Amino acid sequence: MKKALFLDRDGTINETIKRGDQDDSPFKVEDLKFKEGIKDLVMAAKKKDFEIIVVTNQPSVLKGNFELKEYEKITSEIANYLEIPRENIFECLHKEGLSSECGCRKPKNGLFLMAKGMHSIDLGKSIMVGDSWRDMVAADEVGIFKKIFLVCEEDEDHHGNGSSISKLEEIQLKPDKIVKTLNEVTALLNEIGRLRYDKLEMGCGGKPSGGYLHQDVTLVEGTDLDYLCNPWEVDISENKLSEVLALGVMEHIRYEDFRKTLRHMFKILKKGGEFLFDVPDMKVWSEYLYNLTHGQSEKNPFPNEHIWATIYGWQRWPGDEHKSGWTKESLLREIKEAGFSGIVEGVEVYTSKGIKRGRFTREGDAHIYIKAIK
Ligand SMILES: [Zn+2]
Ligand SMILES: [Zn+2]
Incomplete structure (x- = not known):
């Protein structure tokens, strides 16, 4: 129809x-x-x-x-x-x-x-x-x-x-x-x-999730973006969204723009709205890197290439580099400073919503999974 x-x-x-x-x-x-x-x-x-x-x-x-x-x-x-x-x-x-x-x-x-x-x-x-x-x-x-x-x-x-x-x-x-x-x-x-949806998916790439508005900085052919712009420039007015989802995205953003993005998402979310995102847990990945650079790669759950790629990005296309790295402490501080009142941490935040990604269940694939509540 x-x-x-x-x-x-x-x-x-x-x-x-x-x-x-x-x-x-x-x-x-x-x-x-x-x-x-x-x-x-x-x-x-x-x-x-x-x-x-x-x-x-x-x-x-x-x-x-x-x-x-x-x-x-x-x-x-x-x-x-x-x-x-x-x-x-x-x-x-x-x-x-x-x-x-x-x-x-x-x-x-x-x-x-x-x-x-x-x-x-x-x-x-x-x-x-x-x-x-x-x-x-x-x-x-x-x-x-x-x-x-x-x-x-x-x-x-x-x-x-x-x-x-x-x-x-x-x-x-x-x-x-x-x-x-x-x-x-x-x-x-x-x-x-x-206004079809009150949920936004940031950096959807070529696999946009259903039920969301979609933003990305580059257009993948065959994908219909609602917002082709930087995440902190998404043109939605204040207090509009119930959810923003950004998986595997935030580490691609420079520190200054990371802060702008947190603040912008806080602004366009309504009270009680949730910003869901994850970043690699650098405390763990830096241990893997230590092992790798000290001849103890056998201790790592991933090949060397995977470890370098998690730190510097897979670099498959321009923009696929990682531009910021976080530990739990430094990340939580930024989220609070952006104004979010509640922070829930853990992969259950996503799995309970039916969101699936390979890394959610992969042994040793350490990410900080965040639900920041306005
Ligand atoms: Zn007639
Ligand atoms: Zn007429």
């Missing part, structure tokens, strides 16, 4: 044409003028795996204003511009008085159900953007996740008789969001994507 961005057409995708005191649809392809921001919105939505669906009432042909072939020209132009297939555009061509009552003319919801059936769309994860109360009613009835109402100039100017806003107030239907521009919808779309 796919999620979709449903778009009304006239007044949402393209400008309406003023005829008398009526806002009408363009009758000729030359009159078709796209609204500012629509292309950006559609591109952003596609990037986030939304299917783009257009749902539009088009009674003008039956009204005798123009011919169906002109309507198809306009429709092809829209499909080309938005780079969507013709089959993603659903129209109701019926007209009150001329057609028997149809089930597709918004505020009825037939167009949504057709799109759902044809493209296997999960309406509960989909978004509707429209500039008429009819769009909001139809979307509401089929259980659309977010109904976004685009205020057109008419509504802003009059805000009175016959405006969609007053109609919505009258029928007591509240859109999830009222916007004035399509750019606001694009911003909202990014926000919705980001």
Whole structure:
């Protein structure tokens, strides 16, 4: 099942044409003028795996204003511009008085159900953007996740008789969001994507864990990062997250940035939120190194290469070097200084949450496993 961005057409995708005191649809392809921001919105939505669906009432042909072939020209132009297939555009061509009552003319919801059936769309994860109360009613009835109402100039100017806003107030239907521009919808779309989870995985590499937002400093092909930046620059506001997970990450950060990261994670965690991370326990690894450099490698549980790599990093790619080393004492001091009130230590912190890593059970693979609580 796919999620979709449903778009009304006239007044949402393209400008309406003023005829008398009526806002009408363009009758000729030359009159078709796209609204500012629509292309950006559609591109952003596609990037986030939304299917783009257009749902539009088009009674003008039956009204005798123009011919169906002109309507198809306009429709092809829209499909080309938005780079969507013709089959993603659903129209109701019926007209009150001329057609028997149809089930597709918004505020009825037939167009949504057709799109759902044809493209296997999960309406509960989909978004509707429209500039008429009819769009909001139809979307509401089929259980659309977010109904976004685009205020057109008419509504802003009059805000009175016959405006969609007053109609919505009258029928007591509240859109999830009222916007004035399509750019606001694009911003909202990014926000919705980001607020899926209240947990962040730092340095996820090519194996992002499910149920987390993901941050890394480099992009691994095929991985969809929410934050491509340094960990202390993750753009989440204060008191938002319940958990930050950083396994095999913190030793890759310079001392100064390590402190910045601790403080930043403290800031974006909510009260009671947990920062889970581990670092190699240098008290143990320095003993291994002593053995190695004093001809007693046989005492070590790992080959020499593994010991050097735990101290200086495996160095498989740039950034895979280790830049800070810690003992329990020095680490706990830093965590307290960053403001965390509770610290729990031990690998059970992770295993009890179902998190698995090879080193958790490997004999002698000494790491300091931390749960720091805000
Ligand atoms: Zn419209
Ligand atoms: Zn219809």
